[in-house]
Amino acid sequence: MERFILKNLLNWKNSPYRKPLILKGVRQVGKTWILKEFGKLYYENTAYFNFDENEEYKQFFETTKDVDRILQNLILASGQKISPQKTLIIFDEVQDCPKVINSMKYFCENAPQYHIACAGSLLGITLAKPTSFPVGKVNFLQIDPMTFSEFLIANGDKNLADFLENVNSIEPLPDAFFNPLYEKLKMYYVTGGMPEPVLMWTKARDVSAMQESLSDIISAYERDFAKHPNISEFPKISMIWKSVPSQLARENKKFIYKVVKEGARAREYEDALQWLVDARLVHKIYRSSAPGLPIAAYDDISAFKIYLVDVGLLRRLAQLSPTAFGEGNRLFTEFKGALTENFVLQTLITQFEVTPRYWSQNNPPYEVDFLIQRENDIFPIEVKSETNTSSKSLKKFKELFPNNVKLKIRFSLNNLKLDDDVLNIPLFMADYTDRLIGLALEKKER
Structure with missing residues (x-):
């Protein structure tokens, strides 16, 4: 499998300002694999220490802050070789090891x-x-589920991935590319971007193994809920998690605590929801009152939507059968297009530094699915799960904020096109939203 984060890891390795790295990501997203692969490709050797498998290693960090002594003890205990510059040292499963995390300060200062x-x-x-926490003494990277482009490469469709990578103008794609990309996107909705389910499908074409793998990942997450320091939060976390498909199946996808449990109130459940957000198992998207900068200044913190970390996990949690793959547009439109919205949000989060928001008003009702901040501009986004693309809400948004909207963006099953100030992006090109916006703005200015 090819993971694009390798480029970021290589930039980290070569940076003159390199600090110890903390790689964040949910369970089973491929953190350990990518670090070992990175070590294999770009270092003479890798020294790997897992603090869950070898709890005794934690003691080395509790008795001293001298990094040379720590490394000497690790070398003697494990028999692994460590050379400055030439070895990638991986500390895995450090979430329960505050002393290990804190030691990064001393590695940064005394042993760069x-x-x-x-x-x-x-x-x-x-x-x-x-x-x-060693503030300012570490670098961070986030690894998310595989993108659709990474899925294409894993599926043996590098030609399609290369085609998408090389689109450099806003004009309709030939059917010879459009049609297979549309079909492959349905496949991605079924597997999602977690590496193991992708592997089960792309290598073995084994639907039952892929389903089982997704179920195992969900079970592992649900076991993690018990790790909340306040054990009374465990059932609340579980109820919120299981309510996500029904939250997204509603016409208005705003999160409602009563969907979790009859009579539930925000103050009883907000800690449990925050745990899921901190764990990055769900993404929390606030309602914005206007497209101003900074975008956070216009948040309505009482109104938000939540999405799952991965579209395949959402499909599995919603118990939607993979057979929907063969039923025309059903995967795109099922439960009010929730899989499609989740997919788009998933890819926007990886491309833009600022978390997307959404916009709505009640009388009369209008809703723009997402607002993204690109540089110092805000762009409204509507997600259509079919080819029917009338965009009353986008039009209304432009009427209300005429000076703030350079371009309106619509994701749909229609072809790539710039129609006046509406950029239509085919859903399977969502990974390239940032670049396509740039191309569309250039085209408008000509």
Whole structure:
């Protein structure tokens, strides 16, 4: 499998300002694999230490802050070789090891010649705690589920991925590319972007193994819910998690606590929801009152939508059968197009530094699915799961904020096209939203 994050890891290795790295990402997203692969490709050797498998290694960090002594103990205990500059040192499963995380400060200050990368499945939770964290002494990278482009390469369709990579003008794609890309996107909705289910499908074409793999990942996440420090939050986290498909199946996808449990109130459940957000198992998207900068200044924190980390996990959690793959547009339109919205949000989060928002008004009702900030501009986005693309809400948004909208963006099953100030992006090109916006703005200015 090819993961594009390798480029970011290589930039980290070669940076003159390199610090110890913390690689964040949910369980089973491929953190350990990518670090070992990176070590194999770009270092003479890799020294790997797993603090879940070898808990005794934690002691080396508790008795001293001298990094040379720590490394000497690790070398003697494990028999692995460590050379400055030439070895990638991987500290894995560090989420329950505050002393290991804190030691990064001393590696940064006293031993910058060592290349160290830390990973762990619930690091988002750990980093949200007010502990003695080495602020300013580490670099961060986030690894997310495989993108559709990465899925294409894993599926043996590098020609299609290369074609998308090389689109450099806003004009309709030939049917010879459009039609297979449309079919492959349905496949991606079924598998999602978690590496193991993708592997089960792309290598073995085994639907039952792929289904089982998705179920196993969901079970592993649900076991993690019990790791909340307040055990009474466990059932609340579980109920919120299981409510996501029904939240997204509603016409108005705004999160409602009563969907979780009859009579539920925000104050009882907000800690449980925050745990899921910190763990990055769900994405929380606030309602914005206007397209101003900074975008956070216009957040309505009482109104938000939540999406799952991965479209394949959402499909599995919703118990939608993979057979929907063969039923025309059904995967795109099922439960109010929720899979499509989740897919688009998933890819926008990886491309833009600022978390997307959404916009709505009640009387009369209008809703723009997402607002994204690109440089110092805000762009409204509507997601259509079919070819029917009338965009009343986009039009209304432009009427209300005429000076703030350079371009309106619509994702649909229609071809790539710039129609006045509406850029239609085929859903399977969502990974290239940032670049396509740039091309469309250039075209408009000509």
